[in-house]
Amino acid sequence: MKLVAPDYYKKFKCIADKCKHSCxxxxxxxxxxxxxxxxxxxxxxxxxxxxxxxxxxxxxxxxxxxxxxxxxxxxxxxxxxxxxxxxxxxxxxxxxxHPRYRNFYSDSEEIGVGMSCEAAAMLILSHQDKTQLETLCDADEILWEEETEFIKIRGKLWNMLQNREKTVDSRIKDALGYCGIAENTASLRQWVSVYRGLERLDSVWDTVLDALENADENNLVLPQFQWLEIAFEQLIVYFTYRHLADSLDDGRFVARMQFAVQSYRMIKYIAALHFAHNGSIDIGILAEIARIYSAEIEYSTDNIEALLDIFEK
Ligand code: SF4
Known part of the structure; x- marks a missing residue:
């Protein structure tokens, strides 16, 4: 069976005894x-x-x-x-x-590494080139028509999300427009209250939500560092790679796209909060924020389902 993966995938290596948040x-x-x-x-x-x-x-x-x-x-x-x-x-x-995840199609498979693993988060966010898919195992594949169409649409979305002539925020606006999705206008505080209602893994997440709730959303601004823009691009590409394919089973493409964008936004808010408190941010901090978010939200089927339901209300 044909197997494809993001081009950074083969570089993944578990850091074992050096891992601070072992799986x-x-x-x-x-x-x-x-x-x-x-x-x-x-x-x-x-x-x-x-x-x-x-x-x-x-x-x-x-x-x-x-x-x-x-x-x-x-x-x-x-x-x-x-x-x-x-x-x-x-x-x-x-x-x-672990930390691999898979998307299954009728006649092929996609694989990737999940960001709840700190080594994977670091690998994904520090990848400099535009992420592309590469074939790890080649074979003739016959996909259903809707699968071929989905892969075509996701490819178009990636072209928009990887357009480095624009900011990541404006690329996301283009991608949402392409999908016919209106911008989400809920405030950060409203989102914090949604996330508070979800299943909890680690009490550290409560501390993060408390800090976000007390923050002034208008002051959560990050500098336009080039490395940060590239890391955010990798983040949104990761979420769309990992989560959109499941819409072939559940038909929730729009909600899944909103989930991907909302996940990017929450991680960006937390990064901006860190910057507001410390006056600096680096790739290690961003990877740790993404790791916490992924472990809390992305690795809980209940939490993903709850968020998808909210997007569909
Ligand atoms: S979380 Fe990742 S780096 Fe840490 S022990 Fe597990 S696989 Fe290895």
Whole structure:
């Protein structure tokens, strides 16, 4: 099957023990049936440890998290004991795949890395060239007509969003106009109240929302640094790549486009707030803001659904 990815994809590398927000902390990780059967076949002390660390009582088997929501196999050096003991091929499907996400078409697949991972966020936002898709695995593909049409429309949107002769804000205006979507006129404070009603992962997000609520929206302005404009371009291209394709299943293209733009805006507001407080901003700070937003909003199906519903009201 044909597989395509953004051109930065192959450069992704997990930073493991150097990761400050490891994906092995805070998430309940399901163990797929094949891996569970493999773990059950492991003998000796490590096999015992595997079995006693997996909860099989519920609908899906998952690792029992330890204190501070750590995966029981994440050791003090920040490394995975399963990899050390059995090798990378022993990871369950989720651990092996994360932070990758996929868009499935009838006869092809798109892959990318998600921004809830700090290494991925840094990779995406610091990519300098206009993001393009490259083929990782070639094969004849026969797509449905609506899939071909969707890819054509997304290509046109990317041409607008990557037009470096304009500011990112005005490119987004062009893209929304092309989709027949009116500008959202809700104030930042109104949006903060919407985001407050969503599911919460980390209490840090509340602190961010508090700060946004108390800010004067008119003073949240960022300088026009070239690197910042390029990073914002990568951000909106990422959201449209990752989230628009699902509209082929649920028909919510307009709401998904609004979600992509709103996600860009929230991250930009938070970046501007940081700049207002500190008088500076760099790519590391922006990547961290994007990581928090992605973990809180983008990695929660409930939160995405709630926002899509709001856009469709
Ligand atoms: S969040 Fe990313 S960099 Fe950190 S441990 Fe997970 S995959 Fe590696």
């Amino acid at each position: 092995c902390i805070g998430w309940e990780i399901d163990v797929d049936d094949d891996t569970l059967a493999y773990y059950n076949s492991i003998s000796g002390e490590f096999g015992e440890r595997l079995r006693s660390s997996i909860d099989t009582d519920g609908e899906t088997a998952h690792f029992c998290l330890e204190e501070n929501d750590r995966c029981p196999f994440l050791n003090e050096k920040g490394l995975c004991d399963i990899i050390t003991e059995l090798g990378e091929q022993a990871l369950c499907q989720i651990c092996d795949d």
